Amino acid sequence: MHPAPSIILFTTLSGLGFGLLTFLGLNMPDVDGWVLFTFFFVGFALSVGGLLSSTFHLGHPERAWRALSQWKSSWLSREGICAVAALCVLGLYALLAIFFDTKVAALGFVGSALSLLTVFTTSMIYTQMKTVPRWNHWSTPLLFLSLSIGGGALLAAQTAVAGLFLLIATLTQAFAFWGGDRRFKDRGHSLKTATGLQNGELRLFEPPHTGTNYLLKEMVHQIGRKHAQRLRVLGLVFGLALPTVLLLSQTVGHVLAGLIVVLHVGGVLALRWLFFAEAEHVVGLYYGKHG
């Protein structure tokens, strides 16, 4: 799949943002006034910034409000609704907590739940795609949730929780690489099932057109896959494993925490790029790919 920068930024930043908001809604850390304001500012900036950047890849951003209408069937619609609801509820909670010094625990709790639900619905947009076997698996929501909770805990200065969830994310990511590399074949997709031409050796003789098209650009992206192995190791080690070890092995001061955040965000961006760039869509079969 085409690794669109707007989508990579959106899923990474809003994942972090909603992760942070989850903890703020649970009153973790227990702070007030300007300190709390700063925490909420970062949380909203990341989540809203992510949401805005995701509208950049739409053909008609001015109609985006329509995307809230199909919650009965569409995960993208559900994501939009959860995101708006989470931001409204936590906005109210933050307003009361910062300016009126009243923390309504129930409101914060609902906001936290909605934040996690938003991350889950985001992950389900990818997980539901049977056409992309690498994504179509329970490890995808687990990965998105553990990254979001781990990263959010890191920003919310909850080092032990952060370490625990980044450990889960490390293991899930490693498993997702391993399982994802096999799944396309395991599902039995091939040029033979795609065309129904069964008896004999089969190959693409001629594509339908000499140039490129939307399908090839959007879904048969293959540029840069040669760097995939190196990026995998970099992302896994520096973005997840090293932060996990640092968080779990010692008391983390401000400077070290800052360094871990930079490592982690950089690593997750690389991993998210791979999440798209490595994903094989079955339509590639018709163009002689993945065979």
Next chain:
Amino acid sequence: MTQLPGPTPKKLGLVIDLDTCVGCHACVVSCKGWNTENYGAPLSDQDAYGANPSGTFLNRVHSYEIAPKDAPAQLVHFPKSCLHCEDAPCVTVCPTGASYKRADDGIVLVNEDACIGCGLCAWACPYGAREMDMDAGVMKKCTLCVDRIYNENLPEEDREPACVRTCPANARHFGDFADPESNVSHLVAERGGIDLMAEQGTKPVNKYLPPRPKTDAQPEAEIDVLAPLLSPVATEAHGFLGWLDKTLDKLPGGAT
């Protein structure tokens, strides 16, 4: 609504005969023509006369080579457009309600006024049947020529999809798959019509007729009908030619 309507009373779709398709791309051109001039946003091209042209098409023809072990290799031309699936994943993923499957005849359409161009439906389609129009920013797909098949302003014989009407090889057939007596149902039954990528669970309405096996290849001697006319007239040379032949053989480097 982007929920699926459940079983539809009519199931309109196409049968594509891989045995007779000659790969002329006439259906591709007629589809582009009709759908640029009629329903919805025109099918735009980008850099059409430049170095790197591309454009929106609702129907494309691939070509595959199939080499059976015990028979000559075959070239199979493979037209592909929306299969108007019964369990259309492209419809249910749509967040806006722009994508829908018609409850009365099962045609899958996009309401271009509601489409935000998110592209999710194109991801959900296993067959590459949906293409975003880069000019209009909305999703385009085969409409089964919904603006022809019910169009009473057209002569009766033109009330079928443009691709079907155009195909010079008669490789495309249009009809109602819910009716077991329809032309398309008969073709599927007689020729063993198949679903593409059935393991995706989309239940396509369109069916493909596999190419007939070419197992009756003629023995080589019979194929070569001109052989008797071309065989050498004289095997041994006489007279002047015979003398020349022998003399040349005697020269150094001649036959031994």
